[in-house]
Structure formats: C-alpha cells, structure tokens
Amino acid sequence: DAGVIQSPRHEVTEMGQEVTLRCKPISGHDYLFWYRQTMMRGLELLIYFNNNVPIDDSGMPEDRFSAKMPNASFSTLKIQPSEPRDSAVYFCASTEDSKTYEQYFGPGTRLTVT
Amino acid sequence: QKEVEQNSGPLSVPEGAIASLNCTYSDRGSQSFFWYRQYSGKSPELIMFIYSNGDKEDGRFTAQLNKASQYVSLLIRDSQPSDSATYLCAVGGYSSASKIIFGSGTRLSIRP
Numbered sequence: 001d002a003g004v005i006q007s008p009r010h011e012v013t014e015m016g017q018e019v020t021l022r023c024k025p026i027s028g029h030d031y032l033f034w035y036r037q038t039m040m041r042g043l044e045l046l047i048y049f050n051n052n053v054p055i056d057d058s059g060m061p062e063d064r065f066s067a068k069m070p071n072a073s074f075s076t077l078k079i080q081p082s083e084p085r086d087s088a089v090y091f092c093a094s095t096e097d098s099k100t101y102e103q104y105f106g107p108g109t110r111l112t113v114t
Numbered sequence: 115q116k117e118v119e120q121n122s123g124p125l126s127v128p129e130g131a132i133a134s135l136n137c138t139y140s141d142r143g144s145q146s147f148f149w150y151r152q153y154s155g156k157s158p159e160l161i162m163f164i165y166s167n168g169d170k171e172d173g174r175f176t177a178q179l180n181k182a183s184q185y186v187s188l189l190i191r192d193s194q195p196s197d198s199a200t201y202l203c204a205v206g207g208y209s210s211a212s213k214i215i216f217g218s219g220t221r222l223s224i225r226p
Binding site for chain 2: 056107108
C-alpha cells in the first residue's frame, strides 16, 4: 500500500486566499484525522471522521476552517480566508477500527501564509 | 494544565546508554498510551503502545505505565545515533472512537 497520501506537500499563499489541502487515507481504514503541528502548540487534532462522517470537530480553530470527506478515499481541509497564523504543517492520518488503532500519518503539507 | 506533559529537552544521551523519556497525563479515564517518534521534517511514526499497568518490551524499547501516578515512560536501551528524534507521548480513551491527545514532545539527541 502507498500509505496515506497528502497533497500538496508545500503550499505558499497570500493572506486572504483560499487554501485546500487533500488527503487519501490507506484503503480499508475507517478513521481519518486532520492534525496541525506548530512549534508553539505541538500536534493538535482538528477533526476526525469515521466512515466519512465527522465525529469530532471541536479542534477546528474557527469558521474559516472546514473539512469534508465525500467518500472513503478522499478528504479535504479548506481554509478560507487564510491568515499568517495558519502557517503550520498539516498532517492527515488514518486507522482501521481495530484494537490497536495505530494511526498512520501522511507526509504532511507545509503551509506558509504570507 | 496541559492534558499531556513532557519535558521538551533536549535530552542528550551517550551512544550505548539508556535513554529515559517521561510523560504525565491529566485525564484519569485514559486507557491507551502511545509513543511516537518524529524525525525532523518527517511525520510521526508509532513505535510503542501500552494499555495495561507495567512494562511492555519491544526490542530495544520498553514502555512503562503507572495509571495510579498517571505516568508513562519510554526506555531506549543501547541508544544509537539513529534514535535522535523528537518523541511524542500520546494518550487516548477506551476505543478507536476516542481522541488521542499528543504531548509537545521531547527532543532526544544521542551523542557518538
């Protein structure tokens, strides 16, 4: 399996622009997670899905952030409008509904908002 | 108080020695405990998980859990330069439907 796939790997955008991050989970995994990592705040869970349904979005910073999972093999995280404080590495992770529920992380998207 | 606390380091350990990484957590209802390793510029990678009090060994790694003290540790025996990374402690609930909360990580440096 190719693992969790994220695109783009790097994104540089100007403040106020819309940003869309994409994730393809490992085939057969029931859970998908979006995280954000910064030096100041560490690794924070933004939202997670089970069988394409959002379960907990309490980590989403504000209304500028939205996430969707239209099918089992694709999810997006959208920021509109983007702000410099959104600069971070955004990770997507997936896991299957098993006892160990090991989360497999994608390579991340490094977002820079100028 | 943070939910999962770790000393940020850096922790410097000579090659071949034992590295000891510690983590405390605030939620007494936590049931699952994880250690992730993250190399600079890379994504986190699970290296150990533990659910029950006591020790769990896997190769050079030993995870220790003490629920009464709300304390988790990771021991790395015969430390190698390739163990130099940031180690993230993570704590979760009783099922895969539960959130996993990550600590801010401890940076470990193994000096040759």
